[in-house]
Amino acid sequence: MKAVITLLILGLLFIYGEALTCRNVKECNSKGKCSNVTICHSVLEKPKDEIRMPLNCMLQECNPDGQCQKYMTICFDGRDQCFFYIDAQSRPRKGCATKAECKEMKKLYSASAFCCDTIACNDQ
Incomplete structure (x- = not known):
């Protein structure tokens, strides 16, 4: 019985361990330069249906010169707030969020x- 339970747990760990996908991306740091960052997310997460919202938020992306460039995006899937914060690695984060996500x-x-x-709050 113990062997069956152990196999079951190992099987679940294997399934969920395999369900992460990672990629290297260039992201803006607090100095306005681009640095390489590894981002991982679960492949089990299903993308939400996109519902067009009449709100634009300012984002940042890295251009070919390695500089941060601001651009506008339209918010989707019920996200009706723009957000801005500095993460634990001192990288500026911008984008669209729901009220619940903003609270978090x-x-x-x-x-x-x-x-x-x-x-306005997002255009930093």
């Missing part, structure tokens, strides 16, 4: 997290 960000990054329903 403010708990985690209280000193640096801003959310609002216009582009």
Whole structure:
């Protein structure tokens, strides 16, 4: 019986261990330069249906010169807030969020997290 339970647990760990996918991306840091970062997410997460929202948020991406470049995005799937915060690695984070996600960000990054329903708080 113990062997069956052990195999079951190992099987679950294998399934969930394999369900992560990682990729290397260039991201903006607090100095406005780009650095390599590894991002992982679960492949079990299903993408949500996109519902167009009448809100634009300011994001940042790395251009070919290795500089951070601001650009606009339209928020989708019920995200009706723009957010901005500095993460634990001192990287600026910008984008769209739901009110619940904003509440969570403010708990985690209280000193640096801003959310609002216009582009203004996000245009830093």
